[in-house]
Amino acid sequence: GAGVSQSPSNKVTEKGKDVELRCDPISGHTALYWYRQSLGQGLEFLIYFQGNSAPDKSGLPSDRFSAERTGGSVSTLTIQRTQQEDSAVYLCASSLPRGGRTSYEQYFGPGTRLTVT
Amino acid sequence: DAKTTQPNSMESNEEEPVHLPCNHSTISGTDYIHWYRQLPSQGPEYVIHGLTSNVNNRMASLAIAEDRKSSTLILHRATLRDAAVYYCILRGPYNFNKFYFGSGTKLNVKP
Numbered sequence A: 001g002a003g004v005s006q007s008p009s010n011k012v013t014e015k016g017k018d019v020e021l022r023c024d025p026i027s028g029h030t031a032l033y034w035y036r037q038s039l040g041q042g043l044e045f046l047i048y049f050q051g052n053s054a055p056d057k058s059g060l061p062s063d064r065f066s067a068e069r070t071g072g073s074v075s076t077l078t079i080q081r082t083q084q085e086d087s088a089v090y091l092c093a094s095s096l097p098r099g100g101r102t103s104y105e106q107y108f109g110p111g112t113r114l115t116v117t
Numbered sequence B: 001d002a003k004t005t006q007p008n009s010m011e012s013n014e015e016e017p018v019h020l021p022c023n024h025s026t027i028s029g030t031d032y033i034h035w036y037r038q039l040p041s042q043g044p045e046y047v048i049h050g051l052t053s054n055v056n057n058r059m060a061s062l063a064i065a066e067d068r069k070s071s072t073l074i075l076h077r078a079t080l081r082d083a084a085v086y087y088c089i090l091r092g093p094y095n096f097n098k099f100y101f102g103s104g105t106k107l108n109v110k111p
Helices: none
Strands: A006-009 A010-013 A019-024 A031-037 A043-050 A065-069 A074-077 A088-095 A112-116 B011-014 B018-023 B031-039 B045-050 B061-064 B070-075 B085-092 B105-110
Touching: A006 A088, A010 A019, A019 A088, A031 A074, A031 B061, A043 A065, A043 A074, A074 A088, B011 B018, B018 B085, B018 B105, B031 B061, B045 B070, B061 B105, B070 B085, B070 B105
Parallel strands: A010 A112, B011 B105
Antiparallel strands: A006 A019, A019 A074, A031 A043, A031 A088, A065 A074, A088 A112, B018 B070, B031 B045, B031 B085, B061 B070, B085 B105
């Protein structure tokens, strides 16, 4: 079946511009995550959505970063007034919700490579 | 947060077994041990996870120490396609939705 998709695959933008990154999770997955991966580094958690619950925004690095999830499916990560340090690969993942003691795996998309010049 | 410690890199020969270690001495009783891997230019993919008992699946085996303070991911016959960064992650109630990936182990497979 279809996996997690992200668009665009690559984005080059000028410093100070706003960008929107899109994530389409796997159908039926109510949990959605955004991560950031700088060059040569591990993944950094940004934000988590679960169904209609309030999102966990504790990983967002500044108020220039925001995300929304419409209709419990597609999510958009917005970065306002981009800075060069925002350059990274932004990864989205989705999973089934936590069920009791069950720990479900996360399925990752291919990522969006953002370059801020 | 319970953290993990992994070697920065390891090397293996093709078609030989690979044992990737992970130390997690501060693991709590409710933490699951997850392994993900990231192939070049791709998003991470799930490999295996366990709680207390050893686990096997089509990709790998996970051996968990009796005291749970360490674990080992076992690739029974490494292929060139297994060259990736392998992440050992603890997932518990305090961080269930916030994986801490760390820097992982970069596995190089030689033909």
